[in-house]
Amino acid sequence: MSRTPQNIPRTQQAARLSLRLAGPLTGVGLALILPGTAYADPGGAVYLAANSLPVVIANLQAWIMGILAAIATLFLVLAGVYWATAGGDPSQVEKAKLALRNALIGYGLAVLAPILLQVIQGIVGS
Template identity: 70%
Template structure:
């Protein structure tokens, strides 16, 4: 069996240590070098959209999120009902999920009305 002499093993370890230590040292040097920050010479933009556009976007997002959650509860209600197997507790759980789905769909349908009230309050 071939053995590496102790002197050669020490030399190999020190090279490995130098190699491992070089990477962080280079990273520190690169990150510590000052860099110039350039500002945008254009004008200042305070708002990208007007209030009616923002409320319209909010309405779209709100309707989408509520409809997605209501659909999730509707699917869960169907799964609970299908896997109930005559268990009354599981059927009640399915009915509760179905009620939550109906409330979610109702809120999704009413969200334009609710946001119209908000628009009236803020004067948009």
């Protein structure tokens, strides 16, 4: 039995057609998605925006508080997982308590970050 287009099942025909169209369609898609050529602005001076020290400290405060809160939340989730999967195992319960304590320390540091940065700002003198 020869394999003429009439003898090939429809699913195979559809697969072959999709393979034939995949390359050109991918090329067209990439051409539409990728940006065109960018040219530099030939004129005008470039000014660097340098923030004042209070602005830098405020930005630092926001970053520190966010990072500490994220790490504390991670430890809180780990404590919950350890506690839920302990199954009465004392070492797992102790591990959960340690993770919970670390989470509380992290949240405490996140709350105290503005005060610590105020102290640093006072020492630096701005």
